[in-house]
Amino acid sequence: MLSTSSYAQGCTQCRDNAAATPIATQHAYRTAILLLVGVAFGIGSSVVLVGRRFR
Amino acid sequence: MPATYTPSKPDLDKSRLHDNDNGAGRRPPTDKRTGGGGEGDNWQSRPQGQRGPRERLGRYRMGLFFALAGDLMFFIAIVSVFFVARTTGHFDAYNRYINEWLPTAIPPVLWLNTAVLLLSSVTMELARRRMFHEPDVMEEWFGLGRPISRRSAPWVAATLCLGLLFLAGQALAWKQLAMQRVFFASNPSSHFFYLITYTHAIHLFLGIGGLMLALWGLYASRQLETRQILVDCAAWYWHSMGVFWVFLFLLLAYFQ
Numbered sequence: 001m002l003s004t005s006s007y008a009q010g011c012t013q014c015r016d017n018a019a020a021t022p023i024a025t026q027h028a029y030r031t032a033i034l035l036l037v038g039v040a041f042g043i044g045s046s047v048v049l050v051g052r053r054f055r
Numbered sequence: 056m057p058a059t060y061t062p063s064k065p066d067l068d069k070s071r072l073h074d075n076d077n078g079a080g081r082r083p084p085t086d087k088r089t090g091g092g093g094e095g096d097n098w099q100s101r102p103q104g105q106r107g108p109r110e111r112l113g114r115y116r117m118g119l120f121f122a123l124a125g126d127l128m129f130f131i132a133i134v135s136v137f138f139v140a141r142t143t144g145h146f147d148a149y150n151r152y153i154n155e156w157l158p159t160a161i162p163p164v165l166w167l168n169t170a171v172l173l174l175s176s177v178t179m180e181l182a183r184r185r186m187f188h189e190p191d192v193m194e195e196w197f198g199l200g201r202p203i204s205r206r207s208a209p210w211v212a213a214t215l216c217l218g219l220l221f222l223a224g225q226a227l228a229w230k231q232l233a234m235q236r237v238f239f240a241s242n243p244s245s246h247f248f249y250l251i252t253y254t255h256a257i258h259l260f261l262g263i264g265g266l267m268l269a270l271w272g273l274y275a276s277r278q279l280e281t282r283q284i285l286v287d288c289a290a291w292y293w294h295s296m297g298v299f300w301v302f303l304f305l306l307l308a309y310f311q
Contacts, residue, residue, distance in 0.1 A: 022152065024142040032135035039131045043124045050120075054113065 115284045116291065123295045126258065130299055133254065134306060137247050141311070158311035159244045162231045168224035169304050175217035176297040179266075182210030183290035186283045195279055204273040207286060211273065214293065215266045218259060225256050244311055251303050255296070262296050265289040 018029060103110075144154035185191070185207040194202050229252070232238075232245070239249045265288070272285040 022142070022144075025139065028138045028142040032138045035131060035135050035138070036128075039127060043127065047121075047124075050117075 111280060112284055112287060115288055119288045119291055123292065126295070127299070130254070130303065133247075133251060134303075137251075137306065138310075140243050140247065155242065156244050156311075157242050159232070159237060159242065159248045159307075161248070161307050162228040164224050164228050164231065165304060165308075168221050168228070169301065171217050171224065172221045172297050172300055175214045175221065176294055178210050178217065179214040179290045179293045182207045182214065183286055185210060186286045192279070203279065204282060208270060208273045211266060211270050211286065211289070215263060215270065218263050218266065218293075222256060222259060222263075225252055228252070248307060251307065255300055255303060258299070259296055262289070262293050265292055 018026060021029075141156050142154070144152050144156075147153050186203055188203070188206070191202040191206060194200070229249070232248070237245045237248075239246055269282075269285040269289040272282050276282050276285070
């Protein structure tokens, strides 16, 4: 399930499209993903911490 | 010597049977218990949801923070798309990669608007702190008027005025851009400028609605905790919108 081929199955078209873009765009995609994941992780962690604190 | 009546013990007991008075004074007409650790008044040992005003405030705050977390993700999603759109282009008929992004020069009035919004956050915090100012709370608890509403309302009203001033400033910025022929669909950059400022303005309108509700509650609500909750939640929402704006403004000013 976690092999490289199966990992890429779902979005090969997306991957090809992203690979065809200039380096700056690929960098922007990475920044955007990190931003989204970072904030979502921060919110999730805050909810867990606050939940444990006021349980 | 004036006539006095000293009730005997049986008399006392008889009257207490009917009005549930233990002799320490009657309860005030509204529930003014503090939730402290007094006789039979330890609210922490009660079931969840019945632990007094502090718990109620915490519940409302929690609800608001969840809503704001959703708002934060919404703005972060817009910012993420902004970063990608800034560098994305298309291939023309000659197979050349074209990037149409032209940075939009932000109108200088936005700096003034930012200062106004930050000032409104200060006035709102003063209003919020006034709601929890202990001497005033005690004064009201003793039934000596409504000093909390009286001292907090002017700050809420000031915040409301500054919020409206900020929105008027935003409208002026949109007008200035329109005079320069920069519209929503002119360029990917102007598209994002309008998208970000419009969505933030809509959120601020909701905040102004919250401030008006808090102001109305300060006069209309008899319950101290209801008034505290209204002002506290309006304040946290307002602060969040201020922080979101600073973040979005820096993005528009320096990251185009």
